Amino acid sequence: xxxxxxxxxxSDPVLDAVRDCVLxxxxxxxxxxxxxxxxxxxxxTLYRRWPDxxxxxxxxxxxxxxxxxxxxxxxxxxxxxxxxxxxxxxxAGVEAFRAHPLFRKILDVDPELLLPxxxxxxxASQEAxxxxxxxxxxxxxxxxSVRTAPVERQARALLLIVQSFTLSLRTMTDADDxxxxxxxxxxxxxxxxxxxxxx
Numbered sequence: 334x335x336x337x338x339x340x341x342x343x344s345d346p347v348l349d350a351v352r353d354c355v356l357x358x359x360x361x362x363x364x365x366x367x368x369x370x371x372x373x374x375x376x377x378t379l380y381r382r383w384p385d386x387x388x389x390x391x392x393x394x395x396x397x398x399x400x401x402x403x404x405x406x407x408x409x410x411x412x413x414x415x416x417x418x419x420x421x422x423x424x425a426g427v428e429a430f431r432a433h434p435l436f437r438k439i440l441d442v443d444p445e446l447l448l449p450x451x452x453x454x455x456x457a458s459q460e461a462x463x464x465x466x467x468x469x470x471x472x473x474x475x476x477x478s479v480r481t482a483p484v485e486r487q488a489r490a491l492l493l494i495v496q497s498f499t500l501s502l503r504t505m506t507d508a509d510d511x512x513x514x515x516x517x518x519x520x521x522x523x524x525x526x527x528x529x530x531x532x
Contacts, residue, residue, distance in 0.1 A: 345396075346372045346373065346374070347368065347372045347374065347379065347382075347389070348389075348392060348393050348396055349372070350368045350369075350371035350372035351363065351368045351372075351386075351389050351390060351393050352393055352397070352435060353371055354367050354368055354371060355390065355393070355435060355438060355439070356434055356435060356438055359438065359439075359442035359443050360386065360387070360390050360439065360442070360443040360446055361442075361443055363386055363390075364386065365379050365380070365383075365385070365386055365389070368386070368389065387446070390446065391456065391457070392457075393435070394435075394439075394456070394458055395456070395457045395458040395461065397433065397435050397436075398430070398436075398458040398461075398462070399458055399461045399462070399465075401426060401429045401430055401433055401436075402422075402426050402461075402462050402465055403465065404429070405422050405423075405425040405426035405429050406418070406419075406422035406426070406465065406469070407421050407422055407425070414473070414476050414477075414478035415469060415472040415473035415475070415476050415478050415479060416473050416478035416479045416527075416530050416531065417478070418469070419466075419469045419470070419473060419479070419526075419530065420523060420526045420527055420530065422469070423491065423495050423522075423526055424519055424522055424523050424526070426495065427495050427498045427499050427502075427519065427522060428519060430499045431499060431502065431503075431515070436499075440500070447500070451496070451500065459492065462492055463485075463488045463489060463492060466487075466488035466491050466492060467484050467485065467488045470484050470487050470488055470491075471484060473530065477532065478530075478531075478532070479530050479531075479532065480529075480530055480531060480532045481532070490529070491526070491529075494522075494525060494526070494529075495522075498518070498519075498522050502515060502518055503515075505518065506518060
């Protein structure tokens with residue numbers, strides 16, 4: 334599987350500034366004035382591209398989440414079929430999301446920011462992730478390693494699975510029980526993905 338190169342981490346001083354602000358104080362306490370000051374631009378410059386902090390944070394999340402996902406997808410390996418690469422990438426992606434400082438901050442301080450993307454609508458980052466999954470699934474269909482099914486439905490089902498592990502895993506773990514650690518659940522995720530994708 335050819336890794337997709339995405340320009341999500343190309344330096345953007347405004348997105349870098351809002352990331353620093355959110356990491357410092359959370360989304361609710363971040364203002365466009367704070368972001369403008371940190372980025373070294375005027376508030377009017379910000380208002381030309383973003384009407385409010387939430388839209389600015391939305392663009393930041395898209396940049397960060399797509400970067401996490403594309404970095405998690407492994408490059409081709411000798412002897413590895415598309416299903417193996419996809420499963421490896423999805424499990425690594427869940428682990429990377431859960432460790433990502435911005436994701437952890439939003440989940441801890443401003444979790445309501447994520448609710449619209451879980452309950453009401455798909456966001457730009459979800460659309461980008463679905464495209465990434467669809468490409469990987471097509472490769473798996475082509476090499477026979479992935480069960481044939483409508484690609485868009487299959488991609489959306491996979492995203493539902495990994496989203497639930499990413500968002501809710503900490504509610505199910507128990508550090509005192511070796512069978513209920515995060516690592517044990519990631520092993521379960523791998524099994525679920527393998528079983529749902531194997532022809």
